[in-house]
Amino acid sequence: MAQPSSKKHRNHPQYELLYHPGIPGRGEFIRLALEAAGVPYKDVARDEQDGYSTVQQICNNKGLESTDGNPPVFSPPALRIPGAGKDGKSALVIAQTPNILLYLGERLELVPEDDEAGRFYVQQLALTALDLNNEMHDSHHPIAGALYYEDQKPESLRKSQDVREMRIPKFLSYFERTLKHNEKTGNGQGLYLVGDKLTYADTTVWQVLDGCMFAFPKEMEARKQEFPALLGKFYENVKEESGLKEYLVSKRRLPYSMGVFRHYPELDRQ
Amino acid sequence: MAQPSSKKHRNHPQYELLYHPGIPGRGEFIRLALEAAGVPYKDVARDEQDGYSTVQQICNNKGLESTDGNPPVFSPPALRIPGAGKDGKSALVIAQTPNILLYLGERLELVPEDDEAGRFYVQQLALTALDLNNEMHDSHHPIAGALYYEDQKPESLRKSQDVREMRIPKFLSYFERTLKHNEKTGNGQGLYLVGDKLTYADTTVWQVLDGCMFAFPKEMEARKQEFPALLGKFYENVKEESGLKEYLVSKRRLPYSMGVFRHYPELDRQ
Known part of the structure; x- marks a missing residue:
């Protein structure tokens, strides 16, 4: 257990x-x-x-x-x-x-307390991060989940280019701006997307960012300057949160392999 | 207004x-x-x-x-x-x-009253219908939303085949079984997916079914015998619900055109 x-x-x-x-x-x-x-x-x-x-x-x-x-x-x-x-x-x-x-x-107390709007924003962000998760899956499986990557490689090359060049920046911009919005209203200190403490929006967005860094390391490295708040302070801080810090170095944390996030060098920025 | x-x-x-x-x-x-x-x-x-x-x-x-x-x-x-x-x-x-x-x-009172589990089931069904909605979009835009269909037609032919043959039956089977589950527990009479009255699960699933019938009329016609409860009684009943019946024949109801659901005959069952 x-x-x-x-x-x-x-x-x-x-x-x-x-x-x-x-x-x-x-x-x-x-x-x-x-x-x-x-x-x-x-x-x-x-x-x-x-x-x-x-x-x-x-x-x-x-x-x-x-x-x-x-x-x-x-x-x-x-x-x-x-x-x-x-x-x-x-x-x-x-x-x-x-x-x-x-x-x-x-x-689990991973939503803002006494803040109904904040709870809908948390869900809104989680849903959006999960949309990017789906697009990352489709970057190596644009035709069919039931087929091998090798059976849809030319399509994956085209799809990945769009995901990297058009979609990832759109998502990162949205999360970066939400983070800054929260900070601008006096909350979160650039550490949290909604309110003043960790929510499941933070953990969900973080996991997708982490997966993107595994799948497309060159692309994500190149994007760091564009989205410094998200890919810098925010990303690093979530890893230090109580509970997560211990988990991420434990055996319970599974390595990425042949799931949603896959590292095929030919699909990354060249 | x-x-x-x-x-x-x-x-x-x-x-x-x-x-x-x-x-x-x-x-x-x-x-x-x-x-x-x-x-x-x-x-x-x-x-x-x-x-x-x-x-x-x-x-x-x-x-x-x-x-x-x-x-x-x-x-x-x-x-x-x-x-x-x-x-x-x-x-x-x-x-x-x-x-x-x-x-x-x-x-809007479109969830079961005093039934927390029922409310999560409604959301679960809506999310799943919206997943099919996304897959229907990708059937004609598997590579990039920013490109024309004509620029991704060979890929669309492959993708659509998978959506029609593998994905649509999986979704329809799930909704058909959920409908029958509800009826089996003494609720819904085959008219509603959760509980005893219309919820946003019904309207959301219905809209996706209706869109699939527009996009892939031959495929959906051929599936009717497999999923008679869903594509027959349930689908027909939602159109008769108070509010919806008037809406669906009004000018507020927009025709399908170049959105998520598109009818390209070459992508349908041949």
């Missing part, structure tokens, strides 16, 4: 992350939120014997329910929360990365 | 939709929610003189705020809510389609 450094003392259920075992992928957004909050969780595919068959049974079956009377799941990640079902005993299962973050955000 | 048939009598602010004027696009998910609730709104680009320059000023500027002290917007649609700003006087501006639906869902 994942045992992050615990800084929260309120009672939490035993959250169960249902995701693939070998890649950070979309599961990583959920892990970062839980780790930042210091709340223990079970990463089912990695922490349980035969855990991945449990994940597949719940997330990839063709039946009318996922498990415990919950409706079907389209694809992982999903979050299973024991005791949160309608009867107060069975488990609740929810899916879709931004939906899981929405559910956890308030419970 | 849009004047849908009003069935709700509680007080609503004058919601302002900020979106492109000539296509249903992602703005349509917001329009359908407001129309289903019978709540009047301003479709700024269409209802105001120079409205589209207001939309662009708010949604596409390169500054540190969108308007009224709100942080930047990545791209339309956005929703402007007069009087909902922090000071209770200025406007709140929020963006990202699923985030706007989340904001409106409760206010």
Whole structure:
């Protein structure tokens, strides 16, 4: 079981992350939120014997329910929360990365307190970062997720050029300006995107930036001067946050490999 | 100003939709929610003189705020809510389609009452429908949104084949099973995806189905036998819902043209 450094003392259920075992992928957004909050969780595919068959049974079956009377799941990640079902005993299962973050955000105190607009801004930023996550996936899989990269390489070269030259700067500009907006209104000190403390917008945007740096190191290095607040102070600070600092050097943090973020040198800036 | 048939009598602010004027696009998910609730709104680009320059000023500027002290917007649609700003006087501006639906869902009574799990399921379904919406966009723009279809036609032919043969059936199966799950638990009568009355999951899934039928009429016709509950009773019923029935035959409902859903016969099933 994942045992992050615990800084929260309120009672939490035993959250169960249902995701693939070998890649950070979309599961990583959920892990970062839980780790930042210091709340223990079970990463089912990695922490349980035969855990991945449990994940597949719940997330990839063709039946009318996922498990415990919950409706079907389209694809992982999903979050299973024991005791949160309608009867107060069975488990609740929810899916879709931004939906899981929405559910956890308030419970893990990763949203601004007493600030409804701030909560919608956090979700807005997470959704936008997840859009860039999808575009990064498509940079090496523009035709079909079910085909190998090698079967869509000419298309990937074209797609990656657009992602690097047009899309990444548009996203980075948006995050940089949001960061500066928050600082300008007297909040965040350039460390946080919304309000005065870490939210799941910060962890989600950070993970996508980190993944982009892995996939396109030359491109991202070249962009540093354009977006110094985001790629400098903000990016570096998130790594130092309590919970995350310990997590990022632990074995629970999986290396990038053949998931959403892949390093094919030919797709990077030449 | 849009004047849908009003069935709700509680007080609503004058919601302002900020979106492109000539296509249903992602703005349509917001329009359908407001129309289903019978709540009047301003479709700024269409209802105001120079409205589209207001939309662009708010949604596409390169500054540190969108308007009224709100942080930047990545791209339309956005929703402007007069009087909902922090000071209770200025406007709140929020963006990202699923985030706007989340904001409106409760206010427009388009989520299950007293059912937190149901509310997360509604958002889960809307997010998943919006994922299919993105894949439909990519079926004719797999390389770059900034290029013409004609400049990415061979890639579109490959991409569309995957979308039609692999992705659409996966999404339709998920929605069909969710619909049947709801019915099996004694709710919805095959008319609603979550609970016993219309939610923004229904309107959002419906809009994507309708767009797919426009873009790929042969493909969707061929799929009807596989997914009879979704493409039959459910699809037909949403069109008859109060508010939507009047809207869909009104001039406020824009025809599909060169937006997310496009009909290129060569991309459809042959």
